[in-house]
Amino acid sequence: MKIAPDSTKPVCRRCGTCCRKSGPALHTQDLALFEGPGALALSMIVTLRAGELCFDQPKGRLLPLQTEVLKLRGGGANADRVSGGTGWACALLTQPGNECALYDRRPVECRVLSCQDTEAIAAMYEVDRLTRADLLPKGHGLLAVMAEHDALVPPARIAPLAAALRAGGQDALDAQDELTRMALTDRAFRAGLTERANIEPEYHEFFLGRDAGALFAAAGLSLRPDARTGLRVQADPLSAPVATPLPTNLEF
Numbered sequence: 001m002k003i004a005p006d007s008t009k010p011v012c013r014r015c016g017t018c019c020r021k022s023g024p025a026l027h028t029q030d031l032a033l034f035e036g037p038g039a040l041a042l043s044m045i046v047t048l049r050a051g052e053l054c055f056d057q058p059k060g061r062l063l064p065l066q067t068e069v070l071k072l073r074g075g076g077a078n079a080d081r082v083s084g085g086t087g088w089a090c091a092l093l094t095q096p097g098n099e100c101a102l103y104d105r106r107p108v109e110c111r112v113l114s115c116q117d118t119e120a121i122a123a124m125y126e127v128d129r130l131t132r133a134d135l136l137p138k139g140h141g142l143l144a145v146m147a148e149h150d151a152l153v154p155p156a157r158i159a160p161l162a163a164a165l166r167a168g169g170q171d172a173l174d175a176q177d178e179l180t181r182m183a184l185t186d187r188a189f190r191a192g193l194t195e196r197a198n199i200e201p202e203y204h205e206f207f208l209g210r211d212a213g214a215l216f217a218a219a220g221l222s223l224r225p226d227a228r229t230g231l232r233v234q235a236d237p238l239s240a241p242v243a244t245p246l247p248t249n250l251e252f
């Protein structure tokens with residue numbers, strides 16, 4: 001018996017519009033994607049840490065993340081061009097062809113997302129998000145390293161320190177010192193991953209999230225080499241805080 005398609009249900013036309021904007025955030029239902037043939041590598045994941053300022057799609061404004069988000073990285077052929085310059089086009093979107101390289105096993109957000117009706121994805125947006133700890137064996141030595149990095153380079157400090165830096169006076173000097181310490185600490189942790197744990201740089205954004213330079217740039221700050229301290233943080237007069245990256249591809 002043939003079953004006629006249900007014309008009342010939204011149908012994905014596989015146009016790639018949402019994939020070009022950004023890849024999905026991952027949820028615990030996506031754990032199976034890291035196993036078996038064609039498994040996702042940890043180098044495909046960018047961690048957005050708790051406290052990072054991100055654009056909350058359902059609420060329509062910039063908000064600090066309450067919990068960390070693991071997100072499929074942007075990239076692939078022509079990612080910058082097809083994403084309109086953000087570089088966040090999903091790395092699994094093939095170009096040319098505009099196809100998902102993982103369509104039959106695509107992440108749960110991609111299966112739930114319908115551009116004709118976003119109610120279902122809005123309902124699961126913050127539910128059961130996958131974390132770094134979900135992908136590492138219990139008691140793994142790097143869990144303690146990641147926790148220490150989160151404590152010493154806390155994303156939630158960046159926006160208030162950037163505001164203090166812009167305000168001037170003694171508070172600005174103190175903010176600059178704290179931001180510089182954070183940047184140097186972040187750099188030392190990444191060097192340690194490579195030198196002591198033999199972890200290649202393409203995995204660093206999974207273990208430690210985006211580096212200080214990227215987080216500072218999102219807050220309108222820039223990092224410059226400095227002969228005395230190694231690095232110097234300054235407010236970039238041409239740059240305002242920006243709402244990147246999007247935690248999911250839920251935007252129409």
Ligand code: SF4
Nearest residue numbers: 019090092093100110
């Ligand atoms: S995983 Fe596939 S369906 Fe999901 S955003 Fe990437 S290319 Fe699109």
